[in-house]
Each structure stands twice: as structure tokens, then as C-alpha cells.
Amino acid sequence: MSLARRTLLAAPFIAAASHAVGQTGDWDKVIEAANRQGHLNLTHNIPPPLGDQWIAEFSKAFSKIAVEATRLGSSELMQRFNTEYSAGASKTDACLTLWDDTLMTWSSNGWVKTWRPPEAAAFDPKYVVRDQFFVIQVIRATIASSKTKVKEADAPKEWTDFFNPKWKDRIGMDPPWRSVAVQQMLAVWHEQGMTDVAKRLKENGVRFFNGSAGVVQALVRGDIWVAAVIEPPVISAIGDGAPVRVVYPASAIPAIGTPSFVPAKSPNPEAGMVFLNWALSAKGQQSLQDIVGAPVTRPGIGDPKLVPGIANQKIVLSTELLNPEKQKAIIDEWRQVFGLQ
Numbered sequence: 001m002s003l004a005r006r007t008l009l010a011a012p013f014i015a016a017a018s019h020a021v022g023q024t025g026d027w028d029k030v031i032e033a034a035n036r037q038g039h040l041n042l043t044h045n046i047p048p049p050l051g052d053q054w055i056a057e058f059s060k061a062f063s064k065i066a067v068e069a070t071r072l073g074s075s076e077l078m079q080r081f082n083t084e085y086s087a088g089a090s091k092t093d094a095c096l097t098l099w100d101d102t103l104m105t106w107s108s109n110g111w112v113k114t115w116r117p118p119e120a121a122a123f124d125p126k127y128v129v130r131d132q133f134f135v136i137q138v139i140r141a142t143i144a145s146s147k148t149k150v151k152e153a154d155a156p157k158e159w160t161d162f163f164n165p166k167w168k169d170r171i172g173m174d175p176p177w178r179s180v181a182v183q184q185m186l187a188v189w190h191e192q193g194m195t196d197v198a199k200r201l202k203e204n205g206v207r208f209f210n211g212s213a214g215v216v217q218a219l220v221r222g223d224i225w226v227a228a229v230i231e232p233p234v235i236s237a238i239g240d241g242a243p244v245r246v247v248y249p250a251s252a253i254p255a256i257g258t259p260s261f262v263p264a265k266s267p268n269p270e271a272g273m274v275f276l277n278w279a280l281s282a283k284g285q286q287s288l289q290d291i292v293g294a295p296v297t298r299p300g301i302g303d304p305k306l307v308p309g310i311a312n313q314k315i316v317l318s319t320e321l322l323n324p325e326k327q328k329a330i331i332d333e334w335r336q337v338f339g340l341q
């Protein structure tokens with residue numbers, strides 16, 4: 001299938017036949033139990049300060065539940081959860097991360113709670129995976145550039161423009177060994193026929209920063225002029241009035257889903273359930289889109305305020321291209337090219 005014909009609702013997101021267990025016949029009792037627990041350990045990878053702002057909205061709705069939130073990059077988050085659960089149980093009550101095939105391994109291991117939150121009924125089944133993972137948002141990769149350093153006419157519009165020698169030593173990105181979203185972007189580049197991208201970008205003086213937020217901060221400072229980066233920190237910068245523009249290439253837009261889940265075993269299971277159900281609610285979804293700026297998946301929310309919606313874009317989800325073997329190959333290539341072991 002060509003990129004032009006790929007659609008947002010990719011087959012791998014199609015939910016398995018409903019086999020939910022532990023149904024919450026009385027949701028009020030779940031909320032009561034969560035309030036008694038009074039604590040939620042949340043792990044997520046929403047860029048700061050956006051994650052804190054969104055979590056604050058949950059705290060307004062459920063003031064009796066104190067939230068202890070830990071923000072980690074996607075790779076670090078995966079490693080932490082895997083280490084914890086390999087030891088017997090998760091210390092996290094609810095988790096939001098970027099899609100990775102590792103999630104399906106956790107599912108097969110019995111590490112993820114199977115249930116159906118009340119608010120899940122509003123969602124397209126394509127965003128409910130095995131009644132375990134609930135995709136709440138789509139995060140797109142973009143090309144961002146500095147309005148003070150790059151004229152509108154010169155701003156890169158396509159992925160191939162990222163390799164233009166005129167940007168030498170002025171381009172930045174999050175390294176692929178730290179981010180599944182970057183791995184997806186590189187997979188799309190490969191699908192478009194781009195080869196030896198690690199070598200070419202090294203020759204063009206690509207600079208790495210501490211996560212996507214670090215990339216955008218460098219762009220705002222003028223340390224770099226052009227960046228390939230996921231959209232949340234770019235949207236935040238635009239909302240703050242920073243001189244940054246964002247482009248969604250017409251050829252294809254790499255995107256990755258943000259699934260939320262509750263571990264099968266955790267210190268405060270009901271608190272995790274209450275948070276996840278709130279994240280799926282109209283209020284939780286609207287506030288997530290308003291704060292993070294990227295499009296959410298609940299029907300009826302509408303388009304984001306500062307960037308285009310996904311309806312007329314050629315979205316390519318990570319589930320269409322990425323698998324563990326491809327991810328490893330990408331990371332190994334980049335580590336070798338940049339001399340990292």
C-alpha cells in the first residue's frame with residue numbers, strides 16, 4: 001500500500017473481541033475506593049509543563065486523590081515498567097506512553113488490566129486494544145523552524161528539505177535511541193526512499209537535545225534553526241508566542257498513538273482506573289487537546305486550536321511500520337554512526 005493510501009485508522013489498532021474481566025457494575029464504588037486510597041502514582045511522557053497542567057485538571061475533578069506524577073522519555077518509561085513488573089508488580093497505578101510493540105508483550109505476560117472503562121463506550125473500537133490499551137491521542141511528527149532565523153519562503157516544507165546543506169550545524173532532533181516517535185519518523189523516511197539518513201544527518205551537523213522539549217527550547221533560543229520533532233512542545237511554544245512555525249509535510253505525517261493503561265497489579269488500582277476513565281471522558285479529552293494541542297481520539301471534540309486537524313492529512317501510524325526488529329535496526333544503525341555503544 002502506498003503512503004498516499006494509508007489511513008489513520010490502521011488495522012493493528014482494531015480491538016480484539018471484547019473479553020473484559022472485572023467489569024465495574026457500580027462505578028460509584030470504584031470512585032469511593034479510589035478516594036479512600038487517596039493516592040495515584042502516574043507515569044507518563046507528556047512534555048513539561050503540559051503534563052502537569054493536564055494532571056492538575058484531574059486533581060480539580062478528584063481532589064481527594066493526590067497525584068504523584070513521574071515524567072519519563074518513552075524508552076526510559078518502558079525500561080522502568082519492565083524492570084518493576086519483572087520483579088512482581090508495578091509501582092505505577094496508571095500509565096500513558098507512546099505506542100510500542102513492547103505493550104503487546106506486557107499484555108501477553110498478564111501485566112495489563114483487562115477491563116472496560118465506562119467512558120470507553122464513546123470511542124471507535126479501533127482505539128480500544130484488547131480492552132487493555134485505550135488510545136487517547138495521536139502525536140504527529142513535524143518540521144519546525146525559527147521565524148527569526150528562517151524566512152517563510154525558505155522554510156522547509158518536506159522531509160527531504162531537512163537534509164539541505166544550507167542547514168548544516170543548524171538542525172536538531174531527539175535521538176532515535178531515546179524515542180519511539182523518532183523511530184517512527186525514520187521508518188517513514190525509509191518508506192519514502194531516503195537511505196543512509198544517520199550518516200547524512202551526521203555530515204550535516206545534526207544536534208541532539210534532551211527530549212522533544214529540549215529540541216524546541218534550542219529552536220526558540222536560536223541554537224538551531226530547523227528541527228524534526230513531535231508536535232506537543234512546538235504547539236506549546238507557539239501558544240506562548242515564540243517565533244516558531246510548524247509544517248506537516250504533504251507526503252506523509254509520521255504519527256504515534258498515546259495509549260493509556262492500568263497495570264494488572266499496582267498499589268492503588270482503583271485510583272488508576274478512575275484516572276484512566278477521566279482521561280477518556282469528554283472533559284479529560286477536551287482538556288488534553290487544549291493543553292497539549294495535539295488531536296485526541298474521542299469523537300466530537302473538534303480540531304486543535306493552533307494546528308490543523310488530522311482529517312485531511314496522510315497520517316502513517318507506528319503500528320503500520322514499526323516492529324521490534326525494525327526498531328532495533330534503527331537504534332543500532334544510529335548508535336554505530338554516532339559512535340555510541
